[in-house]
Structure formats: C-alpha cells, structure tokens
Amino acid sequence: MSERSLRGTQLGSRSLESDVGVEPAPRQVVEYACEDGHTFTVPFSVEADVPATWDSGTHGIGMRVGGEEPEAEPEKHVRTHWDMLLERRSFEELQVLLDERLAVRRGEAPLQS
Structure with missing residues (x-):
C-alpha cells in the first residue's frame, strides 16, 4: 500500500460533510393497500408522478389508497x-x-454456394 493512503477514515461509508443548513426537498407521503389488507406508506417528492401501484416487498403489489385504478x-x-x-x-x-x-x-x- 502507498504511504499516502488514508487508513481508518472509512471514506466509502461516511460523509465528511455536516447536515447543518441542509434542508430536504418537500415530500408527500402516499398510502398503498395490498389485497390482504396490509397498508404501507411511501414518501415521494411533491414534483414526482406518483404511480398507481407499488410493490411492498413482503405482501405483494399495493394499490394507491384514494387513487384511480391503473389503466390496463x-x-x-x-x-x-x-x-x-x-x-x-x-x-x-x-x-x-x-x-x-x-x-x-x-x-x-x-x-x-
């Protein structure tokens, strides 16, 4: 290894910048419901196009609560x-x-030929 390498700083896992003065983008929380009754929420940007369905990861595909039916x-x-x-x-x-x-x-x- 080179003598100039940075040992022990874990550059890949931690940022050296502070969170002071950083404001997150505005978000909206959208609720989805699976066929088995499981409900979950997903945060989206207020500018994002919110999909009608979302995969919960454990219970399958959830439909947006209060949203329109997805087009076939x-x-x-x-x-x-x-x-x-x-x-x-x-x-x-x-x-x-x-x-x-x-x-x-x-x-x-x-x-x-």
Whole structure:
C-alpha cells in the first residue's frame, strides 16, 4: 500500500460533510393497500408522478389508497420466428427454398454456394 493512503477514515461509508443548513426537498407521503389488507406508506417528492401501484416487498403489489385504478396495458403480440420469417419472404419463396434444400439432402441436386 502507498504511504499516502488514508487508513481508518472509512471514506466509502461516511460523509465528511455536516447536515447543518441542509434542508430536504418537500415530500408527500402516499398510502398503498395490498389485497390482504396490509397498508404501507411511501414518501415521494411533491414534483414526482406518483404511480398507481407499488410493490411492498413482503405482501405483494399495493394499490394507491384514494387513487384511480391503473389503466390496463395493451397486450403486446409476441412475434415468433415464423412471423419474422414471413415478414421477409412469401410462403411461395419459402416453398421453393425448402424444395431446393430437400433435393440437396436427397442427393438429387448439387450443393450451391
């Protein structure tokens, strides 16, 4: 170790600044309720967009008390490999390619590079 290193100051765990004259940002406390009746509060900045749901960590997802119901997100269509292949080639083109590859596998046609 270097002779100039700071030993024993725990620089990573403690701040050397004092809290004198520091004022925290204005906050609002929002209450959430889980389906099992458990309620908990979460502090947010007054400027924050407060979400309609919040995970309590132990009881599951809680709904905002006195808030609006969250909008259902539209289901996203899952694109399969077949869907993506059909975006690039028509079914007729795929049939021609399949016939060519089968002929190569059967030894009926020479392999093309």
